[in-house]
Amino acid sequence: MVKEMLPAGNFEVLEARDGEQGLKLIRSENPNLIMLDFLLPKVSGWEVFQQLDKMSNTQGKMTPLVLMSGRKEEVTEKISEPFEFFEFIEKPFEKKSLIEAIKTSMAKAKKWKPKGGAAKAAPAGAAAVGGLKEIQAIEQKMAKMQAEIDALKKQNAQILNFIKQKLK
Template sequence: MAGHKILVIDDSNVIRNMVRDMLPKGNFEVLEAKDGVQGLNLIQQERPNLIMLDFLLPKMSGWEVFQHIQTQPELQAIPLVLMSGRKEEVTEKLQEPFEYFEFVQKPFDQRVLIDAIKSAMAKAKRRPVAAVTAASPAAAAGAADSNADIQALNEKIAKMQAEIDGLKKQMAQLVAFIRQKLQ
């Protein structure tokens, strides 16, 4: 059994295989997910040592998976490498410099991947540990309800942001079409 679990969440089989092939042999167990829902389930079940997350995914976007990770202190501690073919999609939602995770632009080579993994691990170690305190059962239940409410709101925000992004794209297409007709 390998010492470290790396979860690669990407809808591209090519990228998942490429990452698997670029990692040093024998040291890693590579888990794979082809969409955000499957990826989030594997994060919760397997507790990987590293997450490589594509930003654009079916079913649940990488942005939504990222937001979910940020709501869970025990998941925040896992080193994270965000991947995307277009960095501007990431920086539109997350401001640089990326303090607690690493970003790698696709396509990437083995050196870039290994450097990104090392950087993500160093950044995760620098992240402040969220305080987890023992509380009364009633307070814990209230906190769980609050977390569920926050998570539900974050999911709604992410869906609304996706709709806004879709509307922006449609608007840009409409403006381009009108400009073309006016010429």
């Protein structure tokens, strides 16, 4: 039903019949927007939400999220309001409300910051290892640049000494 409410546009809608399939699609397709029902079979919407939170901190970016449920109190039991980095829409809803929720979720995702600062504080895992490798590569480049700076300073000192001797 939600797919039919979306405006016409140049985008592809991927659908999952349960939370498990949804997580697989999210990991493989890296979508630009996620619309998540809180009540799902196999892996619940709450569990999917927790995985998305972990992925966001590991990747250092937040995918816009619209969380949907007919039972808002069930959502607020687990996630306190105000919903800072995703948008909640209560079922049933109209097309206009859905479009507004999508726009709001995109704006909220832009304001998101990783927990603990940088992505290097993310839990251990494949993405965290990738981040660690990037950090190590940057540190190696910095060490090389520092060595070049030190060599230039030494050359400048030698040139300065040479000029001073010639001026005597």
